[in-house]
Amino acid sequence: xxxxxxxxxxxxxxxxxxxxxxxxxxxxxxxxxxxxxxxxxxxxxxxxxxxxxxxxxxxxxxxxxxxxxxxxxxxxxxxxxxxxxxxxxxxxxxxxxxxxxxxxxxxxxxxxxxxxxxxxxxxxxxxxxxxxxxxxxxxxxxxxxxxxxxxxxxxxxxxxxxxxx
Numbered sequence: 001x002x003x004x005x006x007x008x009x010x011x012x013x014x015x016x017x018x019x020x021x022x023x024x025x026x027x028x029x030x031x032x033x034x035x036x037x038x039x040x041x042x043x044x045x046x047x048x049x050x051x052x053x054x055x056x057x058x059x060x061x062x063x064x065x066x067x068x069x070x071x072x073x074x075x076x077x078x079x080x081x082x083x084x085x086x087x088x089x090x091x092x093x094x095x096x097x098x099x100x101x102x103x104x105x106x107x108x109x110x111x112x113x114x115x116x117x118x119x120x121x122x123x124x125x126x127x128x129x130x131x132x133x134x135x136x137x138x139x140x141x142x143x144x145x146x147x148x149x150x151x152x153x154x155x156x157x158x159x160x161x162x163x164x165x
Contacts, residue, residue, distance in 0.1 A: 045152055
C-alpha cells in the first residue's frame with residue numbers, strides 16, 4: 001500500500017471517529033470516566049475518547065483504499081422514555097406558550113437527532129498527496145485543514161441545538 005493511500009485511510013478514518021467523539025461528548029448524559037480520560041486530538045480539537053464505539057464498529061472505516069463500499073456511519077441520538085413512572089410523575093411536553101401537555105407514551109425511545117456520514121465511491125479516487133493536485137482532486141493536507149473548522153463548527157453547533165445535554 002502506498003504512503004498516499006495510508007495517509008488517505010488515516011485521515012478519512014479520523015473523520016469518522018472524530019464525528020463520533022464530538023457527538024458523544026455533546027450528547028452523552030453519563031460523564032466520561034476521569035481516571036481513563038484519553039483524548040482524541042485530531043483536527044486540533046480535543047475530545048474525550050470513548051469506548052462506546054467498539055473496535056468491531058470502527059473496523060469497516062479503517063481502509064478506504066480497499067475500494068470496497070463503506071457503510072454510512074449513522075449515529076442516532078435517542079431520548080429514553082422510562083418504562084414506568086411513579087404515581088407522582090408524568091411525562092409532559094412544554095409547548096412554546098409555556099403550557100404543559102401530558103403525554104401518554106407507548107414508545108420506549110424518541111429519536112431526537114440522526115447524523116449520517118457517508119463517503120461515496122467517487123470520492124475515494126479524488127485524494128492526492130501533492131499540494132498542487134490535478135484538477136478535481138483534493139490534496140490530503142487540504143482535506144485535513146478543512147476538517148479543522150468543520151469539526152470546530154460542529155462542536156459549537158451541537159451546543160446550540162435543543163438536544164444539548
